[in-house]
Amino acid sequence: MFGLAWYLGIGFVLFCTGITVMIARKSIVAILIGIELILNGAAINFVAYSKFVTQDLDGHIFPLFIIIVAAAEAAVGLAIVIRFYQIRETIHIDEATQLQS
Amino acid sequence: MLKLLSNMSFYVPELVCILTMCTLLFMEAFYGDKSKGRTFVYITAMIGLAIAFAVLACSVGNKPQPIFYNALIIDSFSTVMKMIMVLGTLGVFYLCSQSTDIYEDLKTEFLVMTIGVLIGGMLLSSANNLLTVYLGIETLSILSYVLAAFKKRDGRSSEAGLKYVLYGGITAGVMLYGISHIYGILGTIQFSEIPGLIKALDSQQTLLLLPAFVLFFVGIGYKIACVPFHMWSPDVYEGSPVPVTTFFSIVPKLAGMAVLIRVTLVFFNHDGVLQTAWVGLMQVLAALTMFVGNITAINQKSVKRMLAFSSIAHAGFMMCGILVLNATGIRAILFYGATYLFMTLLAFYVTSFIIDKYGTDDHERFTGLISKHPLVAISMSVALFSLAGLPPFSGFIAKFNILSALIESEKYSLALIAVLNSVISLYYYLRLVKTMCVNEADSSEPIEGLGFVNQAVIVGLGIPVILLGVFWEKLMLVADGAKIFIQ
Amino acid sequence: MENLLSCILWLPVVGIVAVLCTPKGKDNAVRWISLAVTTITFVLTLVLYCNFDTSMSEMQFAIKVPWIKAFHIFYSLGVDGISLPMIILTSLLFAICIMSSWTITKSVKGYFALLLMLESSVFGVFMSLDFFLFYVYWEIMLLPMFFLIAVWGGENREYAAIKFFLYTFFGSILMLVGMVALYYVTGQSSSSFDILALQGGNFTNEMVSIFGYDFHFNKLFFWFMFIGFAIKVPVFPFHTWLPHAHVQAPTAVSVILAGVLLKMGTYGFLRISFPIFPEASVHYSTAIAVLGVVNVIYGAMCAMAQTDVKKLIAYSSVSHMGFVMLGLAAMTVQGMNGAVLQMFNHGTSTAMMFLLVGILYERSHHRWIIRPDGTKGFGGLFTQLPNYSIIFIIGMFASLGLPGLSGFISEALIFLGIYERFTTITVIAVFGLLLGAAYLLWMFKRMFFGEVIEECKSYTDVNAREIFYMLPLCIAVVVFGVYPTPILDIMRASVGELVTLLSRF
Amino acid sequence: MFHKVLIILSSALTVASAIGVLVTKDIVRACIFLFFSLFGVAGIYASLGADFVAVTQIMVYVGGVVILMLFAVMLTGGPGKESAGSKGYLLIPMMGNKITFGFGIFSGLVLLLTMAKITKSVIASVTISEVEGFASTVERIGSLLVSEHVLAFEISSILLLGALVGAAMIARPRKNV
């Protein structure tokens, strides 16, 4: 029962939830949270494949770097969010429409 | 260990860059808050890049060499690509030193970030496994986010950074999801093994690989800003300071191109349903990219935004060179990249000085430039005509090469679309030329930024645009020799 | 002798450098330098003419230097009987244009530099034997044209210039596709842009797929080239840039545009389309003839409705170039020779007309035959400007094909050539002559007959400079109207060779 | 047995928390949900035998990123800011409005379908070999990181350095002025 399908299913649910969060939520921080969910969904896939299919540790290395990169991205992203907030005093995503044709 | 050290010898350009980056960080620390006299910083940065460039130039034509356990491959293609990127970064450095769009006290950080992005780009252009690709793209992206938001006091710049982060985040996620499946299906992340494995796949797995690859492609497509993943780019380009925009339209784009070429060749180099489907998709995307870029550029008032859209269109052009999947196409892309570099730099240089002077880059601000600074206006016209693809400028030769690659592989429809886009693009470039050279200026007040040196630099950038349009044999040979290496 | 062509080609470029190096404010020096350069060029083309072997159909004075080896591109020049008349015409008209532009005062340096650049590029088009080179020159020509129209033109000049540029660029870009396709279709080993090597059309059976539709290579790319050249000619329905460009352009540029640039289109047919796609050319000659006759009639009818002199003459160019198209469609020696001769003759006569209109414009600053409010724009010029009128009569009657003046012979040859192939079309086209006379005479009547109207009383007759530059054209118009052999002799062999080639299909 | 319980528990935690992120009103709660979700993911890693990854997940992700997020939320006005958006049209709490929600769900569904397609066929096509879990991956990962993936290791340091400098530069108040 708890084979590859189970894990891929969880990764899949995380991924979709992440995407939905990114599209539907209006808070920029929430959108950043969505990104984390997506990344985790992908990472689960890696590890699951590593165990059930490829049996090498590349599938473990990848999530490690995903975690690192996600941290860096979150740091930069949040810094920018804060900067944005300092200027616009909002983190509502629909306020970020100064740039348009 | 010895093996790693010997690998290092092929990795000198990157190392030089990293070293430069670190040195700059230290220097900045020593400078402290003294905002003046950063000449030394620039000199250091430029020397660093120049060394990197020299090393790269010396190693063009060397035997392909996989290093770091096949994580990277140093072949002529990647070397030439890196050279172009290094040159582009150098150009941006100079622009940064002149531009007031970047705060004086943040210029060192700008250099550091730029070199960081450059390193990511260099990594991408010789990436030989999926992990390196991922890390390269992320390095490129994350540091780019910072660059986009560089103008801290400006809401637009922050917004640009924000959009970049969010868009970059989602695409990175989607790409990773794709990579995870590719890894699952093929069982490896090494490019050197992939072609063989793909050949061995049964038809069902083959069909499966394509969706996974499409997800993977989202990450690259967003870097080169191809339709439909382009939507961030006009906003980001517009919001970012000019040197950053300049940088974005050159280095990340070319890096994305490089990795796209390599990935495409790795995955789709042998005939079959996979290749047909992918090439078909790429054709549509390339055509769409050109159309959307050009058509949207038509009505833009802001020159920077116009150039942003036009750079989308140029990406479409370069994609044409990829989908022919042969040496002619790669050669054409390298040529395109090299010429595109000079034209874009020139166009952005001029735009930058205009923005510095007037605060906006509205079309009208260019009015009567010819009477104020004839040489600059002429150079700018040359760049614009070249971007449109008019002989005898290098842009024409670049398009000609792409076209011949397309026609050689009998992609006449795409060739037709490409040339038609060339006509459309001429329309908006021509409008700007008209504004500069035909319309009368309201005042003959000169633009202070355009001193003798800067004019000389601008004209100097114009020279290769013309020269490469006439004597392009040498560059052609270089590009032709820059074979991509895939096991 | 081998470098004579290069000399002619690059001399104007030397002129550009000289012009740009003249110190500020020395406008007269700029003018004299340009005049000297163009005059020397003209003399050189006469040297070319004197040394030309009329019995040969091959390229002469040929020079071939590798340019881009990777693409087999050569700097390859040469002239034959088709291009030589055009080159002579070009150099003559440019010298005249420089003289006629003496009164230009707005950024003199730029103006003359651009004119010289234009001259060089036009020479390039007429001399190139390498398709790539041909294309490059073809496009370069657009740049000076654009600026000349856009900066020194009339009130609506920017629109006209952009339109001209885009239109032509659109055409040439299709040509570019065709050119590259030709390069690859000949097979990798013999890939080449050499126009002469491509002749004969050995790719009949190739198929090309565009948007899922299959086409014969031959026919498809014939049309690509056709559109490229047709826009330049301009052939209906690609003609609408011409009235705008002509009306807005300064006099000298109109002259060049009508006198030389339009010929590049038909020259393209003769040099590229017909030799390279003989089969398709023969196959589609009916279409070319039909377009030609539409040009003739449509141009003439539109001209008749114009109230602006320059626009009228612009449309007359459309009409007259239709005759050239007819001659090309004939594909007989008389028709083809007639077409080439008509290219030359139209060059001289229409240049006269535009120069005359320009002269008038300098005095009147308007060009209305009848103003929009219905009053006469000019009247009684015959009385007011007797010498001008005589020159005008010569130009006008040459233009409407009066025997004894140049236009007639070429038109007659064209008709003689085409009648056997396309009788009905000829019958229609001949009536174009009637319309042609109608609009010119109508204009002439309105402007020259009757009492001198108040406004025209201040006009001065042509001065010595104007007479001086009109004289060569008058002489050419009359002499070649009576004795065209000097020109026909040059082109006979080359055209004959082309007809021989076409007759095999 | 323990294995199965671990799997079920962590899976449930992951999925439930993820959905919590999606529907919760409060941005702070969303962060908390994220925390749980990531924790669950760590459990899944553990259940897959990826002990090193699981630990890293907890340390870096759960410990670092989420805290960062919380800081960000606090710095940008704290909880409830989203609902107090200037628009004032929030029909469903935390969800923008009906239409965005609807579109989000629609996109999610389309994506669901798509990914399900992929996942289904992946499962159908890859050859699954049942294996015993790895004894311990730490050593091997360690050696891999200094041999095969040394480059990635090194590059990530550059990346982190850059991100550090960049984030600091952006977030800190202006140097002068």
Added chain:
Amino acid sequence: MDYTIGTVAPILLFPLAAFVINAFIGRKLPRQGDWVSIIGILLSFGWSARIFNDFVFGHYSSDYYVHKVFTWIDLSYGDFPFQIDLGIYIDNMTAMMLLMVSGVAALIHIFSSFYMKGDPRYGRFFTYLSLFTTGMLGLVLSENLLSVFIFWELMGFCSYSLIGFYYEKEEAGNASMKAFMTTRVGDVCFLLAILGIWSVVGSVSFVDIYNHLASGAFEGQVAILGIPLASFCAFMIFAGTIGKSAQFPLQVWLPDAMMGPTPCSALIHAATMVAAGVYLSLRMYPLMEAGHLTTFIAYIGAITAFGAATIALIQTDIKAVLAYSTISQLGYMVLGIGVGSYNAAFMHLITHAVFKACLFLSAGSVIHSLHDHHTHGHVQEMPRMGGLRKKMPYTFLAMACCTLAISGVPFFSGFVSKDRILGDALYWGITGHHAHWYQAIPPILGFAAAFLTAFYMCRMMFLTFFGEPRDKELYEHCHKEKLSLNRNIPLLLLAVFTLGVWYSGSLTGQGKVKVAGDRYEWFSTLIEKPNTSNFREYTKEPFGLKDTRGTVHFEKSHYDPSHGLSEEEAHHVHTAHNIGAGLSILVAFLGIFIAFLMYIRKSMDPGFWVRTFHRWNKALKEKYYFDHLYIDVLIQKVLLTVNRLLAAFDMGVYDRFAIDGMASVNRWLYKAANFFDNFIVDNSVDLTGVSVKFLNVASRTVQSGKVQFYFMVLILAVSFYILKISF
């Protein structure tokens, strides 16, 4: 006599040289160079006379001709021969034409030096005259249709310039343009004929055409729409004639052409150029026959002759009367061609040239003397004249002779020629064996026109020279005419040649009242229809400085009273001629008599007739509404409207929408994107404030700046593609 460049070309070159000299330095010469032109034409006349002498007094053979060519344009290459030859073709007709043209032209030149004296553009007038003479002589000498066409057009140009000679007058401009354009219609047709003939013959040399006609090369050839080529070419050539000779329906230009100076009217629009059309049709007579066009030609001629005569009835301008009479007489010539009266048609051409030139000169003489001191212009209106007989006796004498000639009074040249035409017409249309019912109308119209001619010509004479002066003041100012070399001598010389005896041995021209032997029927003997089979074997000879011909022998011709017909046939013809002669004498005298009654005796009131036929009168005044039809309806209403529409379409519709439309397509795409943004993105992403936003975001595109929309595009695009390839 040799036929070389030296002996033939001077005929052309003298006037040409005079033209060139006058054109460039005429103004600086004494007397503005009129003497140059006069000497030129006199020399030309001398050379023509030599040729005439050789032909008529030397060879005296109807078959004798000289044909010499040189290559003008040679485009032959490989298997494609093509060359255009020019050269001379001289036969009896040419010789006579040469003499007539150069003679009449010489006299008119001389007269011009009187008439144009004091004109500000005196020199330029002679320049044009010389050019014109060159053209006409060249046309006559031409050996092929193409060179005929060239000279034909050249004359057209001269005609244009001379009609517009007084260019200060707006009407002169209109008239000259009208003349040029109307004849150009014919010219264009002529060009088509040349093309058609060339396609079969491979050249347009007369000799080649005759040759090919004889060998039947035209048979079975079709031009367009199934029309046989011979008919097509014949019609097109005849259309040229219609244009140039002002035949119905293109007669409209000739009356207006009287805007030009009177000598030019005399030379161009009476004696020579308009006759060139007839000359061309005569040359191409075999083609007309082969094309079965003769009936048509006869009809056209008859209609023209009658119609113009009727219009002439009511004209009051002395030159207008002459203009219409010219049209009418040209109609006779064409009628002659149509009915196969080749010889007589040509004779009428010659006789008409002489008397009509004389009439015009006389009219010029009259006009010149009548100077209105109020308007400072010459008077041409007959109602203001009257009684001038006493003031200008010489002019009167000349004009009277000519009037008698044109009226067809026996012993005058007009009778000789016209009567033969009428006789032949009668035979052809009514009494002959081959006469069909539909052929009856032309002869009837011909006789009617003869009556009208006599009437209106005498009316003109009576109104001008007889009765009491109607404008006393004008009369008083008119000086008494003194015999002067350049005024009266040309008139009187021409008047002498209006006597019939010069043209025919019999005084009536019908061979009835013979005053000399058959030898004096030289005209009839020497001019015969071209016998095409004679040209089966001929060789071109080079036209050079030396005559390379061997001695050519031709049998001297003899007068054949039966015209080569059988005894019985000839009898019929003679009968018809006799009837015709009687009839035409009758109608001529009747016409004169009625005119006498009306204008001398005043016993008949012209006004009565005008009132009775007032509708008819109106039609005549409006010249049968042709001008209205052509200018107002065809050109103004139809052609110009079409042109304006086309031009408007070209710039207003085609250019704007189709070409500039490319730009608007882009704009449209842009707008569509906007629409997309407004309705989909905006309404969906945030529904509120739709109404406000609706206006606000009007300028937005897909690039709405909304990141989440970007996400959606991304996701949907990817999903779409993956779903597409998966299913």
